[in-house]
Amino acid sequence: MNDAKRLDGELIELLLEGPPSDEHRARLGQLLLDLFRADVFVSYTADETGPYARPIAVNGADDLLSAYDEHFRSVDWLTPQLCNRRRATAVVFPERKMDEFVHDFLRRRDMYFGMNYFPQSPGAGSIDLRLWRSPDRGPFEGGDVLHLQRVGDLIQRLWPSAAETGIELTKREHEVARMLTLGMSDKEICHSLDMALSTLRTHLRSIFHKTASPSRAAAAHWYRNAYSR
Structure with missing residues (x-):
């Protein structure tokens, strides 16, 4: 199996693990850096103001996110254009x-060649993908763009957005809830997850509270x- 197929397999395994937590998105970023031979990964989720919430950066300069939020977002003409393309x-x-955003923000942080994905149907909680290469790696090619499109579309199918559920469960709560859908008993869930009964009951109470559910x-x-596609 070549590296691309191996990384695609790891990507699918990650997407099947659970919800798009910040930890999952950071792991996703590292996989995409390896898959596309990129140097910097940045991802935001959308909220009512646009694609600027819950930023994640992998391999970026120390001031990448803070500098963008404090100043360069106000002169960023590129992101709105890419977001409107929805691909x-x-x-x-x-x-x-040599404008301020390109020269003072991107190029000073060695971000010369980009490839960004924005979903076809953006909504609160939807995720974008922003990859950048340094000048020595050269630009992304057409095959890279098609590959990222497939990856982005898969993410939208497998990771429901906050707009669709409105509720965030922890990774452990997702595991417990999935087992509830299989009709597993407390004893079976505890055995499968190597979990004490008292811990399971704590997770169940949290799930019932978050989802306003009166029963298993x-x-x-x-x-x-919420999570079946």
Whole structure:
């Protein structure tokens, strides 16, 4: 199995693990850096103001996120354009492009060639993918763009957004809730997850509270509707 197929397999395994927590997105970023031979990964989730919430950066400069939030977001003409395209897009700037955002933000942080993905149907909690290469790696090619499009579309199918569920469960709560949908007993869940009964009951109470479910059956029904595709 070549590296690309191996990384694709690891990517699918990650997406099947559970919800798009910040930890999952950081792990996703590292996989995408390896898969696309990129140097910097950045991802935001959308909220009512646009694609600027819950930032994650992998391999970026120490001040990457803070500098963007404090100043460069206000002069960023690129992100709104890419967001409106609602697909994967390669980014290459003309050599003479010297505006503040490109020169002072991107190039000073060695981000010369980009490839960004924004979902076709953005909504609160939807995730974007922003990859950047240093000048020595060269620009992304057409095959890279098609590959990222497939990856992004898969993410949208396997990771429901906050707009669809409105509720965030922890990784452990997801595992418990999935087992509820299988009709497993407390004893079976504890054995499968190597978990004490008291711990399981704590997770169940949290799931019932978050989902406003009065029973195991109701929680299983909610989870099945929210996370089945």
